[in-house]
Amino acid sequence: xxxxxIAWLHFRLGAMNELQYRANLVIQIFQSLLQxxxxxxxxALVYSHTTELNGWSQPELLAVLGIQxxxxxxxxxxxxxxxxxxxxxxxxxKLDHALAKPVDSQVLISVRExxxxxxxxxxxxxVVLGVALVRLGGDLGVLNVLAFAAALAFGTVMIYSFWLxxxxxxxxxxxxDNVLDLFDGVYQTGRWPVGIYPGWLRFGVTFLVPVAxxxxxxxxxxxxxxxxxxxLLAAGFAVALFAFTRWFWRVGLRRYSGASA
Amino acid sequence: xxxxxxxxxxRARALFDFYVTGMRxxxxxxxxxxxxxYFWMLGWIAEPVIYLVVWTTIAEQSGGSVDGNTAGYxxxxxxxxxxxxxxxxxxxxxxxxWRIREGILSGQLLRPLHPIHYDLAFFAGWKxxxxxxxxxxxxxxxxxxxxxxxPSMLEVVVFAVAxxxxxxxxxxxxxxxxxxxxxxxxxxxxxxxxxxxxxLLSGRLVPLQLLPGWAQTLAGLLPFKWTFYFPIEAxxxxxxxxxxxxxxxxxxxxxxxxxxxxAVMWRRGIRxxxxxxx
Numbered sequence: 001x002x003x004x005x006i007a008w009l010h011f012r013l014g015a016m017n018e019l020q021y022r023a024n025l026v027i028q029i030f031q032s033l034l035q036x037x038x039x040x041x042x043x044a045l046v047y048s049h050t051t052e053l054n055g056w057s058q059p060e061l062l063a064v065l066g067i068q069x070x071x072x073x074x075x076x077x078x079x080x081x082x083x084x085x086x087x088x089x090x091x092x093x094k095l096d097h098a099l100a101k102p103v104d105s106q107v108l109i110s111v112r113e114x115x116x117x118x119x120x121x122x123x124x125x126x127v128v129l130g131v132a133l134v135r136l137g138g139d140l141g142v143l144n145v146l147a148f149a150a151a152l153a154f155g156t157v158m159i160y161s162f163w164l165x166x167x168x169x170x171x172x173x174x175x176x177d178n179v180l181d182l183f184d185g186v187y188q189t190g191r192w193p194v195g196i197y198p199g200w201l202r203f204g205v206t207f208l209v210p211v212a213x214x215x216x217x218x219x220x221x222x223x224x225x226x227x228x229x230x231x232l233l234a235a236g237f238a239v240a241l242f243a244f245t246r247w248f249w250r251v252g253l254r255r256y257s258g259a260s261a
Numbered sequence: 262x263x264x265x266x267x268x269x270x271x272r273a274r275a276l277f278d279f280y281v282t283g284m285r286x287x288x289x290x291x292x293x294x295x296x297x298x299y300f301w302m303l304g305w306i307a308e309p310v311i312y313l314v315v316w317t318t319i320a321e322q323s324g325g326s327v328d329g330n331t332a333g334y335x336x337x338x339x340x341x342x343x344x345x346x347x348x349x350x351x352x353x354x355x356x357x358x359w360r361i362r363e364g365i366l367s368g369q370l371l372r373p374l375h376p377i378h379y380d381l382a383f384f385a386g387w388k389x390x391x392x393x394x395x396x397x398x399x400x401x402x403x404x405x406x407x408x409x410x411x412p413s414m415l416e417v418v419v420f421a422v423a424x425x426x427x428x429x430x431x432x433x434x435x436x437x438x439x440x441x442x443x444x445x446x447x448x449x450x451x452x453x454x455x456x457x458x459x460x461l462l463s464g465r466l467v468p469l470q471l472l473p474g475w476a477q478t479l480a481g482l483l484p485f486k487w488t489f490y491f492p493i494e495a496x497x498x499x500x501x502x503x504x505x506x507x508x509x510x511x512x513x514x515x516x517x518x519x520x521x522x523x524a525v526m527w528r529r530g531i532r533x534x535x536x537x538x539x
Contacts, residue, residue, distance in 0.1 A: 037457065038457060038460065049327050049328065050319045050322060053319065175294070176300065178298070184304060186303075188308060196315065198405065201310070
């Protein structure tokens with residue numbers, strides 16, 4: 001069975017499971033709207049005191065907000081739930097069940113959980129992004145859209161790799177549930193273009209936690225700010241990080257000894 | 262179960278001892294999870310740093326200040342913010358939901374004291390660990406952002422009192438909000454609404470003077486600003502002695518309000534409560 005086959009199967013299973021709890025959709029929409037509301041209020045406050053922030057206009061920052069919500073949706077639908085489950089299983093020594101299966105363990109632990117209601121944020125983010133693009137008015141070139149799609153894909157790979165590296169550390173540290181809070185906090189930096197942050201922080205949210213690659217770089221593609229060097233750097237960093245993750249996962253596995261092992 | 266207020270001197274002494282012990286237990290417990298505590302703290306430290314960077318950027322762009330608030334003011338505001346935030350976190354309403362769902366509350370009902378005392382003592386103790394871990398972060402932030410901070414002795418004293426007032430008000434409110442879980446399993450939605458309103462009208466998101474006038478008026482009618490904005494301004498702002506006294510008086514008022522709210526909600530909620538095994 002191919003990696004995609006396994007992923008698809010788990011996706012269907014997870015979706016069927018969550019479809020039983022329809023009321024959660026309403027709650028999720030409510031939460032999404034609250035978060036969006038805060039983002040919009042903050043933008044309104046900022047632009048009631050200035051006309052541009054570090055060269056970014058209000059509709060441009062609206063686009064950044066849209067992408068941040070969109071990417072947050074991807075993370076919470078497909079990445080974070082898997083990593084949380086992995087962390088718990090390492091703690092309880094239950095990971096053996098996954099390791100005993102005759103498929104690639106990294107593929108399996110990355111696709112087992114899906115929270116479809118979180119996908120509401122994909123819709124919210126896309127709508128905000130759409131509104132922002134309409135307000136920006138300029139016609140979007142095919143190249144811009146392609147660069148945007150590529151940057152978004154690289155960003156997703158980087159966030160996934162980052163999360164898995166962090167979670168793999170649980171093989172050594174064991175208890176690290178607050179990592180979730182750490183990531184959620186740092187991810188909020190993505191609401192603003194990375195250029196406004198002082199150097200040390202900019203480095204941190206670019207290379208340590210790749211929020212800048214996941215949100216700012218795609219936004220730069222849509223607002224004609226992206227040069228090809230940055231996109232190339234994103235591609236290179238995504239590949240390198242992914243390769244490192246694969247290696248680190250195997251090292252971590254060798255370290256793991258489960259409850260029954 | 263309903264011994265919420267304690268009048269007799271013997272019981273007051275016992276309650277005091279109880280708090281000291283509860284706080285010391287919390288210190289011991291939290292000191293074991295230093296790394297986890299740091300992850301958590303670094304996570305929420307991002308929030309004020311983001312606000313700080315955004316407003317500092319605007320201040321520098323527009324010739325040094327926003328409506329008269331300088332970059333140094335914003336730095337002071339959000340760095341003091343981190344201490345106030347450390348002080349005013351309490352039992353989350355999610356923990357409430359969990360206690361009721363898992364039937365943990367049943368065990369707590371068997372104890373002789375009103376359960377809020379256990380929570381107040383535990384979180385009060387945790388503050389000491391949180392503040393110890395916070396100090397290096399505060400020093401680093403001060404070196405990086407150069408706050409303008411020049412408090413008088415009186416302001417320091419008022420601040421030291423006001424952060425505990427903020428802790429009490431916020432803990433009581435969140436506790437009362439938590440009892441909503443007696444009636445519904447969807448209490449989380451209500452508490453998220455609470456957090457958003459608090460975020461906007463407490464001074465947590467921005468210093469209140471940057472809000473439009475009507476929002477400032479609204480904030481004056483609600484308890485939130487006394488848990489963020491007032492303690493911060495007491496230390497970094499130019500409040501007169503009358504304003505400082507008025508602020509502390511408002512904290513006493515909202516603490517009394519929160520106490521009454523908790524008492525009423527608890528008495529009604531507990532009647533509705535039936536645990537999984539009870």
